[in-house]
Amino acid sequence: MSQGKSLVTIKGTKDGLTFLLDDRCSFEQLEHELKEKLSSNYYKSEKDDPHVYVKVNVGNRYITDSDREKLEQLITSESHLRIDQYESAVVTLKEAKAMEEQAQTVTMVRMIRSGQVVTIKGNVLLIGDVNPGGLLVATGNIYVMGALKGKVHAGSEGNEQAMICAAVMTPTHLQIASTWRNFADQTLEETQMRAAFLNKVENEIVIEKVQGLLDVEFLREKEAVS
Incomplete structure (x- = not known):
C-alpha cells in the first residue's frame, strides 16, 4: 500500500465505527x-461475534447505487461489520427539490369548508x-389569517418544531407531528392572535x-446550543 496519505480512516465511537473516505481519489483507489x-x-469475525x-x-463524493453495493460487499463480507448509515455533503437534485419544497411558504386566499382536505408541502399562509x-x-408551519374553526395538522412529516398560528383560534382539532389535541368537546372563547406549539x-x-413565541424560540435556540 502507498506510504502517502491514507485514503480510508477508521475511527472508533461509542456507537461503533466511522469510516472516513477520501473524496479526492478515484473510487477504485478507495476500494x-x-x-x-x-x-x-x-x-x-467468528460466528457468534456481535455486529459492529x-x-x-x-x-463531497457522489455515491451511486452501484458504489453502495460495492462498499456494502467490501465492508460486511466475512466480517461482523454492518453499515448503519451513509453521510455525504453532496445533495442530489431530488433532495434539493425536497428541501426547497419544505422551505417554501404557500399563500392561499380561500375558505376551507366542511369535508374539504387541503395538503401542502412546506409552510402555508x-x-x-x-x-x-x-x-x-x-x-x-400553518398561519391562518382568519378563523381557525376546523382541524389543522402542522409538521405532518414529523417536524415537531412546527407551529400553528391563527387570527381567531377556536379549532376542533390540532395536531403537530404525531401529537394531537382534541377540542371537539370543549367550548373555546374566540381568542385572537394565538399560536400553538408542541411542549x-x-x-x-x-x-x-x-x-409568547419569542420565549419559545429563545428556549429552542438555547437547547440547540447546549
Whole structure:
C-alpha cells in the first residue's frame, strides 16, 4: 500500500465505527485501500461475534447505487461489520427539490369548508377561514389569517418544531407531528392572535399569545446550543 496519505480512516465511537473516505481519489483507489485495511484479522469475525455498526462518511463524493453495493460487499463480507448509515455533503437534485419544497411558504386566499382536505408541502399562509369539518395539513408551519374553526395538522412529516398560528383560534382539532389535541368537546372563547406549539417536556400542544413565541424560540435556540 502507498506510504502517502491514507485514503480510508477508521475511527472508533461509542456507537461503533466511522469510516472516513477520501473524496479526492478515484473510487477504485478507495476500494483497494479499504480491502487492504479490512483484510486485517481485527475485522474478521467468528460466528457468534456481535455486529459492529459502521457510519460511512464519503465527504463531497457522489455515491451511486452501484458504489453502495460495492462498499456494502467490501465492508460486511466475512466480517461482523454492518453499515448503519451513509453521510455525504453532496445533495442530489431530488433532495434539493425536497428541501426547497419544505422551505417554501404557500399563500392561499380561500375558505376551507366542511369535508374539504387541503395538503401542502412546506409552510402555508391561509388568508381565509378553516370551517368546522375542514382540514388543512402542512409539512411545515400553518398561519391562518382568519378563523381557525376546523382541524389543522402542522409538521405532518414529523417536524415537531412546527407551529400553528391563527387570527381567531377556536379549532376542533390540532395536531403537530404525531401529537394531537382534541377540542371537539370543549367550548373555546374566540381568542385572537394565538399560536400553538408542541411542549416536548409535557408532550402536549400548548396555545399561547403570539407574543409568547419569542420565549419559545429563545428556549429552542438555547437547547440547540447546549
